[in-house]
Amino acid sequence: MAGHVARTVAQYLLVLFAAISLNFALPRLAPGDAVDYLLPPEQAGSLTPEQRTQVLSQFGLDEPLATQFGDYLSGLARGDLLFSVRYGRPVTELLAERVGWSALLVGGAVLLSTVIGAVLGFRSAWRRGTSRDAGTLTGVMLVDSLPPFFVGMVLILVFSVQLDLFPIFGALPTVDTSGPALVGEVIRRSVLPLVTLTLAYIGPVYLVARSALVSELQEDYVLMAEAKGLSDRQVRRHAERNALLPLSTVTLIGLGALVGGAAVVETVFSYPGLGRLIYEAVLARDYAVLQGAFLLLAIGVIVANFVNDLLYPLLDPRVRRPRAATA
Amino acid sequence: MTAPAPLSAVDVPEPPPAPIAAVAAKASLARRLGGLGAGLLLFLVLVALFAPLIARHDPDLPSGLPYESPSLAHPFGTNDVGQDLFAQLVFGTRVSLTIATLSALVALGVGLTVALLAGYHRGRVEAALMRLVDLILAFPFMVLVIVLAAFFGRGLLTTVVILAGVIWARPARVLRSQVLKVREYQHVVGARAMGASTSRCICRHVVPRIAPLAAAQFVRAANIAVLLEASLSFLGLGDPNRVSWGTMLYFANARNAFLTDAWLWWILPPGLALTAAILGFAFLGYAIEELADPRLARAAPRHSRRGARRPPAVTPAEGAHAGMVLEVRDLSVEYLADPPVRAVDGVSFSVGPGRVLGLVGESGSGKSTLVMALLGLLRPPGRVVAGNATVNGRELGRLHRAAVARVRGREIGFIPQNAMNALNPAYTVHHQVTEAAALTRDLSAARQRATEVLELVGIPAPRHRAYPHELSGGMRQRVVIAMAVTNEPSLLVADEPVTGLDVVTSARVLRLLLELRDRLGLSILLVSHDLPLVARVADDLLVMYGGRIVERGGAKAVTGAPAHPYTRQLLSAFPSLRGPRRRMTGLTSEPTDLTAPSAGCPFHPRCPDRGEACRCTHPPLVEVDVGHEAACLMRDQ
Ligand code: SF4
Numbered sequence: 016m017a018g019h020v021a022r023t024v025a026q027y028l029l030v031l032f033a034a035i036s037l038n039f040a041l042p043r044l045a046p047g048d049a050v051d052y053l054l055p056p057e058q059a060g061s062l063t064p065e066q067r068t069q070v071l072s073q074f075g076l077d078e079p080l081a082t083q084f085g086d087y088l089s090g091l092a093r094g095d096l097l098f099s100v101r102y103g104r105p106v107t108e109l110l111a112e113r114v115g116w117s118a119l120l121v122g123g124a125v126l127l128s129t130v131i132g133a134v135l136g137f138r139s140a141w142r143r144g145t146s147r148d149a150g151t152l153t154g155v156m157l158v159d160s161l162p163p164f165f166v167g168m169v170l171i172l173v174f175s176v177q178l179d180l181f182p183i184f185g186a187l188p189t190v191d192t193s194g195p196a197l198v199g200e201v202i203r204r205s206v207l208p209l210v211t212l213t214l215a216y217i218g219p220v221y222l223v224a225r226s227a228l229v230s231e232l233q234e235d236y237v238l239m240a241e242a243k244g245l246s247d248r249q250v251r252r253h254a255e256r257n258a259l260l261p262l263s264t265v266t267l268i269g270l271g272a273l274v275g276g277a278a279v280v281e282t283v284f285s286y287p288g289l290g291r292l293i294y295e296a297v298l299a300r301d302y303a304v305l306q307g308a309f310l311l312l313a314i315g316v317i318v319a320n321f322v323n324d325l326l327y328p329l330l331d332p333r334v335r336r337p338r339a340a341t342a
Numbered sequence: 343m344t345a346p347a348p349l350s351a352v353d354v355p356e357p358p359p360a361p362i363a364a365v366a367a368k369a370s371l372a373r374r375l376g377g378l379g380a381g382l383l384l385f386l387v388l389v390a391l392f393a394p395l396i397a398r399h400d401p402d403l404p405s406g407l408p409y410e411s412p413s414l415a416h417p418f419g420t421n422d423v424g425q426d427l428f429a430q431l432v433f434g435t436r437v438s439l440t441i442a443t444l445s446a447l448v449a450l451g452v453g454l455t456v457a458l459l460a461g462y463h464r465g466r467v468e469a470a471l472m473r474l475v476d477l478i479l480a481f482p483f484m485v486l487v488i489v490l491a492a493f494f495g496r497g498l499l500t501t502v503v504i505l506a507g508v509i510w511a512r513p514a515r516v517l518r519s520q521v522l523k524v525r526e527y528q529h530v531v532g533a534r535a536m537g538a539s540t541s542r543c544i545c546r547h548v549v550p551r552i553a554p555l556a557a558a559q560f561v562r563a564a565n566i567a568v569l570l571e572a573s574l575s576f577l578g579l580g581d582p583n584r585v586s587w588g589t590m591l592y593f594a595n596a597r598n599a600f601l602t603d604a605w606l607w608w609i610l611p612p613g614l615a616l617t618a619a620i621l622g623f624a625f626l627g628y629a630i631e632e633l634a635d636p637r638l639a640r641a642a643p644r645h646s647r648r649g650a651r652r653p654p655a656v657t658p659a660e661g662a663h664a665g666m667v668l669e670v671r672d673l674s675v676e677y678l679a680d681p682p683v684r685a686v687d688g689v690s691f692s693v694g695p696g697r698v699l700g701l702v703g704e705s706g707s708g709k710s711t712l713v714m715a716l717l718g719l720l721r722p723p724g725r726v727v728a729g730n731a732t733v734n735g736r737e738l739g740r741l742h743r744a745a746v747a748r749v750r751g752r753e754i755g756f757i758p759q760n761a762m763n764a765l766n767p768a769y770t771v772h773h774q775v776t777e778a779a780a781l782t783r784d785l786s787a788a789r790q791r792a793t794e795v796l797e798l799v800g801i802p803a804p805r806h807r808a809y810p811h812e813l814s815g816g817m818r819q820r821v822v823i824a825m826a827v828t829n830e831p832s833l834l835v836a837d838e839p840v841t842g843l844d845v846v847t848s849a850r851v852l853r854l855l856l857e858l859r860d861r862l863g864l865s866i867l868l869v870s871h872d873l874p875l876v877a878r879v880a881d882d883l884l885v886m887y888g889g890r891i892v893e894r895g896g897a898k899a900v901t902g903a904p905a906h907p908y909t910r911q912l913l914s915a916f917p918s919l920r921g922p923r924r925r926m927t928g929l930t931s932e933p934t935d936l937t938a939p940s941a942g943c944p945f946h947p948r949c950p951d952r953g954e955a956c957r958c959t960h961p962p963l964v965e966v967d968v969g970h971e972a973a974c975l976m977r978d979q
Contacts, residue, residue: 030477041493149371156375156628160621162569164576164591165613172605239764241719243778243825244751256768275484279573283595293485294577297492309489316482 020325027321034313038306039087043080106307109292114311117288119205120281121273124212128273129266132217136224137255143229152225159218163276167211167283174207208284215276223265227258264323271316376629382622386615390435397429401585419607430585431611437586438619441501441571446563448506453513453563454556458548460514461521472518478511487570491579498581501574505567513559517552524551554634558627565623572616587612666732667832667865668693668716668754673729673741675708675715675889678722685711685724687889693833696859698866700880700897702873702912708889709869710759713837717756718746734832751781755826755864757836762818762843765810771821772796772806778828791828798861799824799854816847820854827858834858835867840875852879873912877901885909888944891963895970905972907951943975951976 102109135155139148231237231254240250278290285291289308296304389396402425419427456475460468490504525548574580575588576595590612594605675686686708693699703709714720716731718741731738733753738745750756758764765774772792779788779795796806799820810818819839826834836855840848856879859866870876876897877883883900885893885908893906904910942957943949949956953976961973 026473029473033477034481041489044493152371153375156624157617157621160617160624162572162576162613162616162620164573164595165609165616168591168595168609169613172609176605235758235760235764236766238719238758239756239761239822239825240766240777242717242750242756242758244747244781244829245777249777253766253769257766271482272484274482275488275573278485278488279576282577293488297488297577297579300492302493305489305492309485312482312485 023321023324027317027324030317031314034310034317035088035091036084038310038313039084041306042302102301102304106303109304110289110307110311113287113289113292116286117274117277117281117290120208120212120286120288121270121277123205123209124216124273124277125266125270127209127213128216129220129262131213132220133224133259133262135217136221137228137251137258139221140225140228140232140258141251143225151221155218155221158214161214163211163215164279164283166214167208167280170207170211171283205286208280208286211280211283212273212276215280216273219272220262220265224258224262227261228254231255231258260327264327270319274312274316372629372632375625376633379622379625379627379629382618383626386435386439386619386622389432390439393432393436397426397432399426399429401425401429401433427590427607427611430590431587431615434585434587434590434612435615437498437581437584438568438571438588438616441498441505441586442564442567442619442623444502445505445509445567445571446560448502449509449563449567450513450556450560452506452510453559454517456510456514457517457521457552460518461525461548472515475511475514475518478508479515481508483508484570484573487574488577488579491574496579496581498584501571501581505570508570509563509566513556513563516559517556520552520555521548524548554630558630558634561623561627561630565620565627568616568619568623587616665695666692666735667695667697668731668733668867670716670731671729673712673715673731674727675711675720675724676727677724684727685889686715688729689886689889689891690729691884691891691894693865693867695832695865696863697882698856698859698868698880700873700876700883701867701869701886702871702876702883703886704871704912707886709886710837711889712886713756713835713867713869715741716746716835717750717754718743751778751831752829753831753833755829755831755834757822757826757834757839759838760842761822761839762815764822765818767810770807770809771801771813771818775821775825775828778825782829792824795824795828796821798827798858815843816850819843819847819851823851823854823858827862827864830862831864833865833867835869837869838871839868841870841872848875855879873901873909885912890944890973892945892974893972894963895967899967899970903967903970905966905970905977906945906974907949907976908945909972911948943973 135151139151142148234254234257237250237254240253245253274290277288278293280286281288281290282294289312292304293308295301296308456471460471487504487508490507491501494500494504571580571586572588572591575586576592578592578596580586580589580592591609594608594612669692671690673686673689674684677683677685689708689712691699701709701712711720711724714724715726720726720741726740728740730740733749736749736753738749746754765771772789775792775796776785776788779791783791793803793806797803801817801820801824805813805817810821813821823839826836834855839855840851843851852875855866855868858864868876868880873883873885877900880897883893883895883897884891885900885906887908893900893904893909900909901913904913942955942959943952943961946952946956951974955975959975961975963971963973964977966972966977
């Protein structure tokens with residue numbers, strides 16, 4: 016068990032290191048001069064070659080790569096992520112401001128899509144081969160094929176523009192509110208982005224839930240459960256208990272996909288999360304912010320996967336209590 | 343790292359072969375969806391090919407006033423700078439499909455190469471490659487794509503490279519496990535042993551076998567690529583020189599198309615076009631996967647609600663032999679197919695109180711189907727077409743699910759095949775026995791009963807809270823037996839209860855069954871392919887072949903003077919209970935194909951004693967001695 020944990024930790028440290036290295040390498044591998052990634056486009060364009068070299072040495076970019084990497088790592092360790100050219104503020108500050116909103120959105124969507132996807136998937140598996148299963152399957156695939164930004168735009172059109180039920184932009188009310196009114200307003204403004212993101216992620220959960228339960232239903236223990244006289248409901252619970260295991264994995268790993276989806280959805284709804292920040296950074300060619308946000312998300316997803324790897328054995332008694340079998 | 347590809351069908355163990363009709367039913371759904379997907383994609387490809395003929399304006403130049411309403415000249419109107427929206431939509435098809443196809447091709451090429459390399463050069467190469475694959479799969483790929491695109495520019499080729507660079511990991515993982523599987527196939531092993539070179543092996547044997555899966559992975563990759571390209575374009579990271587559907591939506595969003603009336607023509611068409619393309623690839627991919635590896639299709643619906651009509655009220659059956667525990671009359675079971683397969687054909691028998699009846703036949707003889715029918719656990723498309731049964735005089739009619747459900751676990755206990763794998767790994771054995779006990783008593787009494795009955799079958803108290811994987815095979819077998827007898831049923835049905843156990847354990851299990859019969863007053867229906875073994879413990883024997891009873895009688899009479907050639911073969915096929923296991927040399931060929939019934943004796947093709955008459959006359963079951971019957975024509979002459 017301890018060996019397993021150590022190996023898992025080592026593996027994830029490796030992945031983490033890869034993410035950090037990639038982040039270091041990106042601006043250095045990309046076409047053009049590093050100066051283009053350090054200064055706002057207008058400024059960088061008007062520099063003379065001498066000024067460019069000056070900027071490079073100012074940022075230590077004329078040093079050998081190994082030294083640069085060392086500086087980069089020690090900077091990271093101090094939580095130092097450069098300055099945003101657009102906002103003129105430390106990137107860490109910007110990220111801290113935005114990350115909460117994204118967490119709210121992504122967390123809510125993970126929860127909702129997992130529950131809905133699992134319920135639908137289990138129901139389909141239980142009635143597999145029937146026309147209801149076929150109908151649900153087709154419907155879920157259809158919903159899954161709708162691009163999230165398109166869904167977002169249509170929801171805005173219908174519920175905000177035509178019906179005027181929800182505000183279009185932002186997460187916070189424009190006028191000063193406080194107390195319960197503020198909470199209510201925040202919830203109201205999160206509804207549409209949350210629905211959009213949830214819809215985008217039901218599909219994968221559904222498919223995994225369905226195929227996991229179909230596999231479980233073919234196991235001998237299900238036949239035994241029926242044979243010993245259990246009701247359909249009890250039999251179903253037996254199988255679902257085991258089908259939940261792969262589902263827990265797909266939920267956490269899907270975080271990666273969801274975080275990406277959030278980038279697009281936040282853009283549509285002008286929701287002030289990390290995704291919107293990334294979009295703004297792309298528009299403003301604000302590479303420091305882009306790198307910082309990417310690193311933060313990568314670390315978040317890696318940590319989620321790590322937690323899943325550690326938690327999984329607790330859910331599965333086969334791994335939980337490995338005791339030697341004796342006759 | 344945990345494998346993040348739980349969707350891949352290839353890691354799952356093969357299920358038992360399923361009845362034909364279920365496969366057909368599900369395959370038709372896959373085919374329908376596949377046709378739909380292919381149709382959608384074909385339409386889009388045609389639009390892309392003939393774009394200049396379909397659209398009358400240049401998509402990139404203003405061809406009208408800003409915000410023109412739809413008209414003949416501009417079917418979808420114009421956008422804020424007067425570009426024709428219909429032309430943009432039509433030409434956007436080209437961009438989306440080109441990028442999707444190219445990215446998917448590159449991704450599949452890389453993925454396939456990695457899969458073959460990893461699958462054929464095990465060890466360090468494989469470890470390194472798969473670590474890389476895991477790494478890429480764990481990354482938030484959408485964000486990765488956005489960041490890469492922001493740094494590396496926005497041309498068509500750049501986009502293709504970036505998308506392929508993110509997508510290839512999934513096909514690589516799925517295809518690799520398939521390569522590993524194919525490697526194990528006998529003929530590949532044989533070819534390698536005979537000295538064929540690795541590359542020849544791959545081309546001749548491996549590639550053809552993984553081709554369907556590779557096709558499915560290509561379609562899946564294209565599906566993801568369409569969405570990723572659109573998302574990039576939507577974020578303003580698309581190719582600036584070509585209008586794609588994502589770009590249209592980008593401008594619509596950035597220029598607040600919602601607030602004008604143009605939204606209907608500006609937002610809906612590109613969004614729906616994207617959906618159509620993604621859906622086309624999704625349907626097609628699903629269909630290819632299903633048809634190539636119909637794992638999900640194989641499973642028949644477990645519960646057909648229509649079949650579970652309310653059973654007739656349970657009444658004492660007329661004409662039932664008084665005192666019989668189980669009585670089966672003229673039972674026939676068919677698998678719905680074209681033509682229907684009759685797996686059990688007019689079988690009648692009964693089990694008296696305290697008796698052990700052995701039911702013997704090879705696999706395919708219909709004995710397992712008969713057992714499933716008796717327990718009401720027959721899966722569609724199997725169904726009881728004739729006959730009925732009584733348990734302790736209670737009429738079960740045609741063994742409808744709901745009717746049998748009332749006696750299952752209460753009056754009939756069941757020990758399934760592979761009993762030692764029949765426990766749920768997620769619950770302790772005590773919990774699982776308690777569940778059964780709780781059918782007839784409250785929870786605390788059920789817990790107590792579970793402890794009692796586990797003791798009864800010889801599981802020491804400290805092991806009651808163990809999970810199944812913590813017990814030996816023999817112990818798990820005992821737990822299953824405990825579950826089956828918890829509610830003191832009058833009949834215990836045991837399907838191959840000792841197959842797969844070693845000689846000592848199986849002798850112990852058989853002894854336990856006989857003990858339980860004495861202590862609980864059980865009757866036992868013992869089902870097995872092993873006639874000599876069954877004969878040692880059974881009072882009476884039934885021999886089944888081709889869905890019918892071919893011989894029946896007291897165990898001593900049947901084994902001492904077998905009247906049917908098939909019984910004689912079964913007896914000579916096995917050396918003895920305690921002897922070493924040998925191949926069944928006595929059996930000359932495969933069991934009869936039930937789909938091609940002949941008029942004559944079903945055993946005729948394999949029978950050493952057959953005569954002219956056997957080919958066209960069906961032998962009835964006739965008495966050869968007192969209480970001993972056989973169905974063989976040659977017996978009478
Ligand atoms: S009836 Fe003929 S073919 Fe059939 S078992 Fe008897 S001898 Fe053999």
